[in-house]
Amino acid sequence: MSTTDPQALARLVGETMFAVDVASKDTMGMELLACEPGRAVMRMVVKPLHLNGHQICHGGFIFTLADSTFAFACNSYNKNAVAAGCSIEFLKPGKLGDVLTCEGVEQTLSGRHGIYDMKVTDQNGEVIAMFRGKSAQIPGTVVPE
Numbered sequence: 001m002s003t004t005d006p007q008a009l010a011r012l013v014g015e016t017m018f019a020v021d022v023a024s025k026d027t028m029g030m031e032l033l034a035c036e037p038g039r040a041v042m043r044m045v046v047k048p049l050h051l052n053g054h055q056i057c058h059g060g061f062i063f064t065l066a067d068s069t070f071a072f073a074c075n076s077y078n079k080n081a082v083a084a085g086c087s088i089e090f091l092k093p094g095k096l097g098d099v100l101t102c103e104g105v106e107q108t109l110s111g112r113h114g115i116y117d118m119k120v121t122d123q124n125g126e127v128i129a130m131f132r133g134k135s136a137q138i139p140g141t142v143v144p145e
């Protein structure tokens with residue numbers, strides 16, 4: 001794979017990671033909509049299995065959507081990266097049947113560390129949560145170079 005086309009490389013990294021991402025794809029039912037250099041977009045429909053005792057989407061599932069999107073965004077350069085820290089602010093509840101979309105965008109990349117912001121919205125464009133993650137690059141690549 002030629003690394004001269006960053007868009008194609010990011011797309012390949014996303015496809016490769018998503019193919020074996022049992023947690024995001026199979027357990028949570030997420031879809032990977034985009035993986036570009038420093039950016040990713042994922043989507044998830046809130047199903048009965050995602051509801052908590054208040055009959056709203058459990059915050060842990062919203063966090064997982066944001067965390068998964070973060071993973072795709074920070075690995076998009078084909079340099080293995082993991083979360084070094086993150087935080088989330090819940091702003092509105094997700095409800096049964098809502099279509100939650102998370103867009104993650106790189107804010108800065110400096111040496112081995114990056115800062116990424118995730119915005120989780122519902123099908124009406126209402127902001128459900130904001131997540132900020134710090135990534136750390138570790139040895140290796142997602143796809144062979």
